[in-house]
Amino acid sequence: MLRLHIGNKNYSSWSMRAWVLLRQAGISFEEKYVRFDGFDAGSAFKRTMSAVSPTATVPLLQDGDVTIWDSLAIAEYVAEQFPEKRLWPEDRAARAAARSAVAEMHGGFTALRSACSMNIEADLADMGRIIWRDNAGVRKDMERITAMWIQLLARYGGPMLFGEFSVADAYYAPVCSRIRTYQLPVPGEIAAYIEHVHQLPGVQAWIADALAEQDFIPMDEPYRSQR
Incomplete structure (x- = not known):
């Protein structure tokens, strides 16, 4: 089973790319949510991601013992593993x-x-x-x-x-x-x-998942001090 590590759905555009690609294509995967609480080395987010990723960023895809830590590389890997999904145009x-x-x-x-x-x-x-x-x-x-x-x-x-x-x-x-x-x-x-x-x-x-989070993260809110 594929495992996709993502950040907050309300804020994480890079996570959205990989998640939507898998979900819209009908490819089964397990979601591993890692909340954004900061991006310094001591943050829980960085500590959690450092344990699985050389860059400590999201998205990150795991497929058994294979780890892919870049969104474009994830897209290429998934397209290669699931050619029947035709994730790139055939022409x-x-x-x-x-x-x-x-x-x-x-x-x-x-x-x-x-x-x-x-x-x-x-x-x-x-x-x-x-x-x-x-x-x-x-x-x-x-x-x-x-x-x-x-x-x-x-x-x-x-x-x-x-x-x-x-x-x-x-x-x-x-x-x-x-x-x-x-x-x-x-x-x-x-x-x-x-x-x-x-x-x-x-x-x-x-x-729908982003709206359900109700998780206000000030560092990702450059234009608002509160919801």
Whole structure:
């Protein structure tokens, strides 16, 4: 049985990618929740994760004696172990595009990720308007994301980025969540894609668990001092 270590569902965007990928694909796994209480070496989170991971981060996937400690590596491992799930597009060109889009998310869009931290439970539309007005980096990241999504949806026919659900949609699910939380402006076809992602059973299950946590963690709340 696969075991996936994750952090708080309300805040942990990297955990969401791996969890949604497995859940939406119908791959059985055991969830190991490790609460965020700090990221210094003495925190319970770091002590717990240091026992199983060389980086002491989440997500982390265990498959027997195999340990995978990076979200993109997890996606590749799962796609390799479960080829019948077709987690990457079958067409070679589409598969290359999907891997490129995922890699771009994995290593980029730092302005958006820094300014608009994931917070599923919160309504931060007012803060989103300020960020959009004042943060050119966020606007630039959103311009690139929007252009990419429009191109892929047009090329592959939707409703997912490559027609059917793939690693790419799992990877961009937290971006969709951020756009919803901060009410960042997007064109109609992008709003429709975000709604399709939001309604995926795997995403709905993650959101339901995030809302049920009721765990206010100040270090993950840059815009609120209390719920």
